[in-house]
Amino acid sequence: MNPVLLWFHQLGSPPVFDRxxxxxxxxxxxxxxxxxxxGLWQAFQVPADYQQGDSFRIFYIHVPSAMLSLSIFxxxxxxxxxxxxxxxxxxxxxxxxxxxxxxAFTVIxxxxxxxxxxxxxxxxxxxxxxxxTELILLFLYLGVIGLYNAIDDRRTAxxxxxxxxxxxxxxxxxxKYSVVWWNSLHQGxxxxxxxxxxxxxxxALPFWLMFVGVQFWFAGSLLVRARADNLRREAGKxxxxxxxxxx
Amino acid sequence: xxxxxxxxxxxxxxxxxxLWDLLAPRLQIRRELRAARLRKxxxxxxxxxxxxxx
Numbered sequence: 001m002n003p004v005l006l007w008f009h010q011l012g013s014p015p016v017f018d019r020x021x022x023x024x025x026x027x028x029x030x031x032x033x034x035x036x037x038x039g040l041w042q043a044f045q046v047p048a049d050y051q052q053g054d055s056f057r058i059f060y061i062h063v064p065s066a067m068l069s070l071s072i073f074x075x076x077x078x079x080x081x082x083x084x085x086x087x088x089x090x091x092x093x094x095x096x097x098x099x100x101x102x103x104a105f106t107v108i109x110x111x112x113x114x115x116x117x118x119x120x121x122x123x124x125x126x127x128x129x130x131x132x133t134e135l136i137l138l139f140l141y142l143g144v145i146g147l148y149n150a151i152d153d154r155r156t157a158x159x160x161x162x163x164x165x166x167x168x169x170x171x172x173x174x175x176k177y178s179v180v181w182w183n184s185l186h187q188g189x190x191x192x193x194x195x196x197x198x199x200x201x202x203x204a205l206p207f208w209l210m211f212v213g214v215q216f217w218f219a220g221s222l223l224v225r226a227r228a229d230n231l232r233r234e235a236g237k238x239x240x241x242x243x244x245x246x247x
Numbered sequence: 248x249x250x251x252x253x254x255x256x257x258x259x260x261x262x263x264x265x266l267w268d269l270l271a272p273r274l275q276i277r278r279e280l281r282a283a284r285l286r287k288x289x290x291x292x293x294x295x296x297x298x299x300x301x
Contacts, residue, residue, distance in 0.1 A: 217268075
């Protein structure tokens with residue numbers, strides 16, 4: 001068998017995944033912290049925006065968090081689909097581990113957006129399409145978390161919550177294109193992953209550093225949360241007893 | 248620096264949520280491992296032969 005495929009199959013084993021997560025999560029978080037530290041330092045070196053003053057620096061935490069809040073939901077739905085089709089237990093665990101991280105980044109997006117909105121728009125909140133759909137995304141994340149914890153059997157719970165995640169994916173294009181489809185108080189798209197960005201290059205570097213940083217953060221958090229759930233599900237198994245017996 | 252209070256507020260929210268995301272699952276892992284250790288201890292105690300004496 002191809003060694004990469006073999007490794008991938010072995011990773012589905014709970015003890016192998018536990019070792020993998022315990023080893024790589026600190027690295028992911030460490031890289032994330034280092035990259036974000038440089039990004040934030042850069043974010044405070046660039047000149048203030050000519051219209052928004054220094055408040056535009058909220059952009060460097062708001063936009064990477066917003067992008068991540070959407071992509072985590074897509075990842076959660078993909079893991080859920082794999083778990084439902086092929087009944088891979090690790091994918092159930094990974095899908096459910098995505099939900100609290102996604103919810104955390106959605107909260108950051110909503111709160112930092114609100115704080116940015118007060119001096120720029122003169123209000124903390126508006127029922128604008130972008131803000132409202134992002135709030136619905138938070139409710140979907142909370143729904144997935146709630147459903148997963150409401151059912152005693154972990155596998156049934158993951159399947160039920162996975163369905164909600166897959167259905168909820170329909171919201172993602174609505175959030176992304178809400179500023180295009182409707183007249184919105186929220187500004188249009190400034191940064192594009194594949195196309196031309198409307199932001200000056202001098203201001204873009206800290207953004208990309210923060211963007212890379214939050215991706216590593218997500219990878220680290222996903223591993224740690226999945227490891228915790230894996231240990232909870234496998235409590236009482238021999239490999240867990242051997243794990244705690246190690247010095 | 249203009250809008251300093253808003254900047255501090257936004258970055259503080261970011262830091263607090265990230266800190267929660269960093270610590271909460273680690274505490275859960277510690278709880279799970281502690282529970283496993285206690286389970287193992289109880290199982291070992293049950294496995295010990297009990298000598299009956301008059």
